[in-house]
Every structure is written in C-alpha cells, then in structure tokens.
Amino acid sequence: MIRCGTDEPVIKCKGIHFYNEEDKNVIFPKVAVGVFSRHLFYDIVSKYQCKEIGYVKNANLEKPLYIMKYKDSEILLFMAGVSAPHIAGDLEEIAYQGVDTFIIFGNCGVLDKTIPDCGIIIPTLAYREEGTSYHYIPDSETIDLDDTYKELFKVILKEHDFEYREGPTWTTDAFYRETKDKFNYFKEKGCLSVDMEASAIGAICKYLNKKSFLFFYAGDNLDSVEWEERSLSGKVSFDKKQEVALLALDLANEINKKEWFNHSFFIDVFDLNIFLQYIF
Numbered sequence: 001m002i003r004c005g006t007d008e009p010v011i012k013c014k015g016i017h018f019y020n021e022e023d024k025n026v027i028f029p030k031v032a033v034g035v036f037s038r039h040l041f042y043d044i045v046s047k048y049q050c051k052e053i054g055y056v057k058n059a060n061l062e063k064p065l066y067i068m069k070y071k072d073s074e075i076l077l078f079m080a081g082v083s084a085p086h087i088a089g090d091l092e093e094i095a096y097q098g099v100d101t102f103i104i105f106g107n108c109g110v111l112d113k114t115i116p117d118c119g120i121i122i123p124t125l126a127y128r129e130e131g132t133s134y135h136y137i138p139d140s141e142t143i144d145l146d147d148t149y150k151e152l153f154k155v156i157l158k159e160h161d162f163e164y165r166e167g168p169t170w171t172t173d174a175f176y177r178e179t180k181d182k183f184n185y186f187k188e189k190g191c192l193s194v195d196m197e198a199s200a201i202g203a204i205c206k207y208l209n210k211k212s213f214l215f216f217y218a219g220d221n222l223d224s225v226e227w228e229e230r231s232l233s234g235k236v237s238f239d240k241k242q243e244v245a246l247l248a249l250d251l252a253n254e255i256n257k258k259e260w261f262n263h264s265f266f267i268d269v270f271d272l273n274i275f276l277q278y279i280f
Contacts, residue, residue, distance in 0.1 A: 002134040015096035016065060018054040026053050028097045029067060030259065031252045034080030034090065036106025036197075039234040040245050041079045044068070050077065056093050058086065065094070070249050073256040080104050084132035084173065084200035091204045101211040101255060103149075104201060105248045107219035107232065108169065109178070109194040111187045117230045118240040120162050120247070121192055121216040122150060123169035126199035130173045133203035142168070143202040149213045149255060156250050160243065167192040169216075171199035183222050194222065213251065217244045 018024050035041040044050075050066040056078065057063065066077040076099055081087045091102065108121060115121065125142045128134070133143065150166075157164050170186040170193070172178060178194060186194070193216055205212040217240075221228040231237040 002131060002139075004134055004136070004138050013092045013096050016054045016056050016093045017062075019052075023053050026067070028094075028099055029074045029076045029256075030099060031073070031101045031103065031255050032076035032078060032094055032099045033248050033252050034078050034087075034102060034104035035245065035248070036080045036082055036104075037234050037241065038079060039238065040241055041077070043238075043242060044077060044245060044249075056090050058089060063090075071253045073253040075249065075252045075256070080106065080197075082106075083196050084130040084171070087197045088132050088200055088204055091201070091208065091210075095208050095210050099210070101213075102201070102205060103213050103248050103252055103255075104197075105215050105217070105244065106195075106197075108216040109220045109222050110218045111170070111183060111191050111194060111223055112165075113221055113223035115165055115192065115218045116163075117218055118237050118244065119218040120157060120164040120244070121169070121218060122153070122164055122166040123193065123195075123198050123214060123216065124166055125168050126171045126195075126202055127168060127186060127189065127191065128171060128199040128203075130171050130196065130200055132200040133171075136200075136203040136207040143199050143206075145198065145202045145214060146205060146212045148211050149251060152254055152258075153213065153215065153247070153251050156247055156254065160247060160250075162243075162247065165192055169193040169195050169198050171195055171197065178222065187223070193218070215247070217241065 048068050050068040052064050052066050055062045055064050063079045068075050068077045081090045123145055125144045127142050168191045170191045201214055219232040220230050
C-alpha cells in the first residue's frame with residue numbers, strides 16, 4: 001500500500017542546476033517540450049538555435065536544458081526521463097523555474113496491431129500501474145489526462161497530414177512483466193498503448209497545477225503471437241520520427257502565440273480602462 005502524503009516534503013525541490021552563476025537570472029519560457037528519445041533530442045539541438053542554460057540530474061546522469069528558438073517562439077527543450085520516478089524529478093525541477101505547460105512525447109507499445117508503426121496516439125486517460133503517481137494524488141484505477149490542447153493538436157495533425165487514434169493507455173513500471181494476461185486485461189479495458197510515464201505525468205502536473213499534453217508515436221507491437229519490435233530502437237524509421245518531433249514544436253509555438261494574444265489583449269483592455277478613467 002502506498003500512502004499519499006498531504007503535508008510538506010522533507011526534501012524540498014530547489015529547481016534545476018546551473019553551470020554559471022549568471023544563468024540563474026535567465027527567464028524561462030512558459031512552455032517546455034520534453035523528448036523521450038535521446039536521438040531526437042540531440043537532432044533537434046543540432047538543427048535549431050539552442051542555448052544551453054543548465055541541467056537536471058539524478059544519481060548517475062546529467063541532462064542538459066536548452067532554450068531554443070522555433071519560428072516565433074522560445075521553448076524550453078529537455079530530454080524527458082524514461083520511467084515515472086525519472087520524469088517526476090524532471091517535472092518538479094523544471095516547474096520550479098516557472099514553466100507552466102509541458103508538452104511531452106515519445107514512443108509506446110501498442111495493444112492494437114492495426115495501429116501503424118510510428119502512428120500517432122493521443123492518450124485520454126491512463127491506468128495507474130506504476131507507483132509514483134500515488135505519492136501525488138490519492139488512489140484510483142485511472143487518471144484523466146489533460147486535454148486542454150487536444151483540439152489544437154488535432155488541427156496541427158491535420159496540417160501535417162497525420163492520422164491518429166485516441167484512447168486509454170496502460171502505464172507500467174515493469175516492461176518485462178507485460179504479460180499476456182495483463183495485455184488481455186488492459187486491451188479489454190480499451191487501452192491502445194502501454195507506456196511508463198503517462199499516469200505519473202498526469203498526477204504530477206495536477207498536483208503542481210501545471211498544464212500538460214502528452215502524445216505517443218507507436219513503437220513495439222504486443223498484439224501478435226510473438227512480440228514485434230517494429231521501430232522501438234531509436235534510429236529505426238528516424239525520418240518519420242523527425243516529422244513527429246515537428247508536431248510537438250508546432251504545438252508549443254501555437255500555445256505561445258495563443259498565450260501572447262491573450263496577454264496582449266488583457267494589457268490593451270487594462271490600458272484602455274485606465275485611459276477612460278483618466279479622461280472622465
């Protein structure tokens with residue numbers, strides 16, 4: 001049994017780590033894109049204007065953080081930790097710096113063989129078969145995933161000519177214990193995919209009061225007599241995966257434009273009210 005603590009933590013998050021003292025004054029973008037694939041992460045870094053500003057770390061790994069310029073936007077780019085505890089540390093430390101929206105994407109296993117390799121999946125809710133989420137929100141079988149930007153993402157998918165599926169996902173801690181019995185159970189529940197982070201991302205962002213959007217591209221196939229690896233390895237079908245990365249970056253750019261418009265409209269209205277009060 002996992003107890004969901006409701007009081008203050010003993011170890012308090014102090015944010016990310018900086019290489020230089022002056023970097024501590026950097027203003028972080030409000031939108032972050034997290035990439036599970038290290039190959040895609042460094043491919044993005046090599047193609048766009050990116051400034052390294054610090055890093056997140058765990059006991060045996062340091063991962064750089066970049067502020068990147070993409071179209072009209074500045075975006076925080078990070079390599080998302082694989083597994084629920086790993087992504088939890090990332091989200092806590094990056095959120096501490098003022099980021100309020102997380103777009104996270106990566107591959108997943110599929111429970112439906114009709115989903116094509118690298119096909120896009122939008123998870124709508126997650127079955128909680130990992131442990132991390134239970135430390136953030138109370139016990140439940142599932143958690144609804146943030147759909148704030150789902151319709152906007154569908155517009156971007158259409159613009160890029162991507163088909164997609166949407167439905168529940170099964171989040172697990174133990175990929176070597178994805179048994180046939182469990183596969184049948186979660187497939188009957190309507191799950192399209194199996195992953196290691198979705199329910200934790202949903203719980204952590206809910207706890208931190210941050211917005212999030214998660215999507216997958218299909219990797220290995222469990223819906224067969226024998227397991228099919230497909231494009232699970234990072235470099236397989238890499239051209240297609242590069243196209244998938246653009247979906248996340250375009251979504252971040254559109255969110256930034258939307259937030260800028262809302263902010264500008266508020267300022268304009270605020271200034272107009274002051275002006276009217278002044279002349280009358």
